[in-house]
Amino acid sequence: MPTRAPENGAGVALTIGQHAPKRALDADWILVHELFHIGVPSFIGEGKWLDEGLATYYEPIIRARLGALTELEVWSEFARNMPRARK
Numbered sequence: 001m002p003t004r005a006p007e008n009g010a011g012v013a014l015t016i017g018q019h020a021p022k023r024a025l026d027a028d029w030i031l032v033h034e035l036f037h038i039g040v041p042s043f044i045g046e047g048k049w050l051d052e053g054l055a056t057y058y059e060p061i062i063r064a065r066l067g068a069l070t071e072l073e074v075w076s077e078f079a080r081n082m083p084r085a086r087k
């Protein structure tokens with residue numbers, strides 16, 4: 001089924017295969033990340049990094065609050081990935 005980009009304002013086009021396994025959907029982080037972008041004002045120019053930083057930071061926290069990740073998984077992800085921002 002073809003998808004269309006939103007014509008007015010922010011939006012997310014979501015295509016899910018009818019046979020997509022539940023474990024794959026539970027493990028997916030992209031939808032939460034993209035929906036976060038819709039709910040938070042966007043910056044222009046030099047502030048764009050803050051858009052991605054906020055979405056990247058809050059995505060695992062939101063998923064943990066939903067029960068999709070444990071607190072340990074969130075902190076492990078932070079410990080593993082945050083040092084990459086210094087490069």
Ligand SMILES: [Zn+2]
Pocket residue numbers: 033034037051052055
């Ligand atoms: Zn993003």
